[in-house]
Amino acid sequence: MNRLRQTTGDIFRWPLWLGVLTVVGLASALFGNDGWDALSWIALAIPLAVLGWKASGHS
Amino acid sequence: MTARSVKWWSRVHKWTSLICTLFLLMLCVTGLPLIFHDEIDDLFKSEAAARELPADTPQAPLSRLIEVAEARYPQRYIQVLGWDDDRANVVNVFLSETPESPPGKRFLKLSFDSRTAELIGEDAQQSGLMRIIRIFHRDMLLGLPGELFLGVMGLLFVASLVSGVVLYAPFMRRLAFGAVRRTGVPRVKWLDLHNLIGAVTLVWLLAVGLTGVINTISLPLFSAWRAQVMPELIAPHLGKPPLAQLADIDDIVTTARRALDGNTPTSIVLPTQARFGTPRHFIVWTKGSTPITSRLFTPAMLDAETGQLVTARGLPWYLRALQVSRPLHFGDYGGLPLKIIWALLDIAAIVVLASGVYLWLGKRKSSRAVTQVRAQPAVAATSGIGS
Numbered sequence: 193m194n195r196l197r198q199t200t201g202d203i204f205r206w207p208l209w210l211g212v213l214t215v216v217g218l219a220s221a222l223f224g225n226d227g228w229d230a231l232s233w234i235a236l237a238i239p240l241a242v243l244g245w246k247a248s249g250h251s
Numbered sequence: 252m253t254a255r256s257v258k259w260w261s262r263v264h265k266w267t268s269l270i271c272t273l274f275l276l277m278l279c280v281t282g283l284p285l286i287f288h289d290e291i292d293d294l295f296k297s298e299a300a301a302r303e304l305p306a307d308t309p310q311a312p313l314s315r316l317i318e319v320a321e322a323r324y325p326q327r328y329i330q331v332l333g334w335d336d337d338r339a340n341v342v343n344v345f346l347s348e349t350p351e352s353p354p355g356k357r358f359l360k361l362s363f364d365s366r367t368a369e370l371i372g373e374d375a376q377q378s379g380l381m382r383i384i385r386i387f388h389r390d391m392l393l394g395l396p397g398e399l400f401l402g403v404m405g406l407l408f409v410a411s412l413v414s415g416v417v418l419y420a421p422f423m424r425r426l427a428f429g430a431v432r433r434t435g436v437p438r439v440k441w442l443d444l445h446n447l448i449g450a451v452t453l454v455w456l457l458a459v460g461l462t463g464v465i466n467t468i469s470l471p472l473f474s475a476w477r478a479q480v481m482p483e484l485i486a487p488h489l490g491k492p493p494l495a496q497l498a499d500i501d502d503i504v505t506t507a508r509r510a511l512d513g514n515t516p517t518s519i520v521l522p523t524q525a526r527f528g529t530p531r532h533f534i535v536w537t538k539g540s541t542p543i544t545s546r547l548f549t550p551a552m553l554d555a556e557t558g559q560l561v562t563a564r565g566l567p568w569y570l571r572a573l574q575v576s577r578p579l580h581f582g583d584y585g586g587l588p589l590k591i592i593w594a595l596l597d598i599a600a601i602v603v604l605a606s607g608v609y610l611w612l613g614k615r616k617s618s619r620a621v622t623q624v625r626a627q628p629a630v631a632a633t634s635g636i637g638s
Contacts, residue, residue, distance in 0.1 A: 196425050197424060198425070203419070204420070205428070206428035206429070218455070221585030222575075222584060229586055233585065236596075242429070246428075
């Protein structure tokens with residue numbers, strides 16, 4: 193039904209980048225306040241936004 | 252990956268998940284209000300603030316606070332004195348009913364204005380819904396065994412995450428990232444959502460899971476450290492008469508500040524029979540000033556009689572690791588936005604856990620139906636966790 197056949201690299205590309213963002217978000221708020229906190233919110237909000245977008249049926 | 256290894260990993264994923272899911276669901280549900288415990292506490296309990304005084308008003312000697320507390324409750328034991336985290340110019344004095352004050356026993360908390368030595372609040376810290384939720388989240392009201400049990404559940408959860416990652420590849424071979432198939436049976440949609448949410452939240456789940464596991468062994472870790480340092484601390488005092496007099500508590504703080512320059516004292520444990528202190532020393536706990544070092548508490552030990560510094564070594568690495576792991580579990584280190592993100596991720600975790608159970612139940616039902624009609628290929632199309 194669909195011809196897509198991904199390599200392992202393809203499969204893990206998105207989860208890997210979102211994971212890197214999560215690590216940045218978790219760590220940055222530990223390092224400092226203000227700017228570091230803001231970086232943490234943004235870095236962690238992106239995966240959540242991607243999740244919301246995909247789960248609501250956008251491809 | 253060969254079909255055999257897929258089958259093996261499926262089995263690992265199924266069993267590690269099945270065993271821990273119920274407890275993880277409990278942890279996620281009780282954890283949700285705990286993320287906001289500061290805000291909720293503020294909502295229900297308004298603690299008196301120190302009065303408005305000019306900014307340069309000097310601090311009263313701590314010894315005066317101690318005197319007031321002693322005069323008010325002469326039959327109790329003053330165990331700890333601590334600077335309030337949230338209220339400026341407030342120092343709390345904690346008293347116990349017995350000298351040993353076993354773990355779990357609540358202190359009576361007297362709050363003082365640190366400049367006038369005026370008593371501004373008394374709190375028996377008895378019950379409260381949030382306290383019950385916190386204890387349930389920690390050990391299901393079962394004490395250390397419950398805590399260690401939840402630690403094992405946490406390890407199983409980590410194993411189920413790892414096996415989930417391994418299985419992600421064969422399941423996603425023909426699917427683009429985040430694709431959610433909605434045309435077929437609901438089971439397929441929920442399998443896709445389970446994979447999507449799991450993949451996106453994986454790192455957070457691992458971080459909160461592992462730091463949670465570390466927290467479950469905090470009591471044994473502290474006991475280990477205590478067992479290591481206590482003999483050396485107590486040796487010079489063996490066979491000596493009981494304490495004749497206590498050193499002045501304000502001198503104690505001055506000496507500790509000098510020893511740990513740059514750190515701020517957060518609390519003082521008075522000489523005590525209790526497990527969190529020693530009978531022959533004051534312990535002054537201090538913290539650093541950066542977001543990371545403010546989580547790292549360093550104790551200074553001072554002789555109870557002479558007030559001389561005995562040691563101000565940092566904690567061993569495993570207790571430092573424990574202290575740094577705490578914010579990563581609680582999500583309380585980046586303001587309210589971070590707490591909201593934590594809550595959303597927690598809800599996502601609940602969906603992953605619940606959909607996992609749903610997929611397992613559906614799989615059992617469908618494989619029973621399949622064996623009845625002997626139509627094997629139907630399974631392959633919707634298979635989630637191999638049986």
